[in-house]
Amino acid sequence: MSDSATSDQTTLVPGRECGACNVCCVALTIDDPELQKVQGYRCKNMLPDKGCAIYATRPDTCRRFFCGWRQLKWVPETLRPDISGVLVRLHYEVSQTKGTKKLGVMVTLLTDAALKAEGLAETIGAAVAADIPVFLHVPGPPGYTAAEARMNDVLRNAVLTRDKAALLEILRRARAKARAGKFKPVVLTRR
Ligand code: SF4
């Protein structure tokens, strides 16, 4: 949701701007009364230069959305989504038993090359070490739903032993397994 973010809400990391990035205008499913699109397809309002044709009047969903790279200082500069292929989103984990919410992150590796992004393993490792819930999000083909899995437990040993190669291999396998699974078409409800 490119262009400089005007911030009517969230705390943003100083010095980071969307600039030429428009990853969220493609990667997200938006089911807003004013705009419906499914993940994996470019929004119809995207301009050839990656700007937004309706920026001044864009829907609330677009106005409110900022990825983790824009919001979290501990997500490094190198994980800018359009450069790294890594989309980090804030994601609340809700406890069914206690009814509490804990802030975590949802990480989408948009391409195979994303696994080689500088700082990916270190960032995920630091989150796991800090007991921040980390979810791997694996979108199906464009227009289809995604698979998600909490990764903290499966990554813990690699984090404790500081084994970066093992951590990345676990992510690679989890992503490959999820991508081989079955996905359903996204159903939009605001049409
Ligand atoms: S309306 Fe604009 S900001 Fe929203 S998804 Fe489309 S191009 Fe991006």
Ligand code: SF4
């Ligand atoms: S993915 Fe993040 S950096 Fe890229 S356009 Fe969206 S909010 Fe901006």
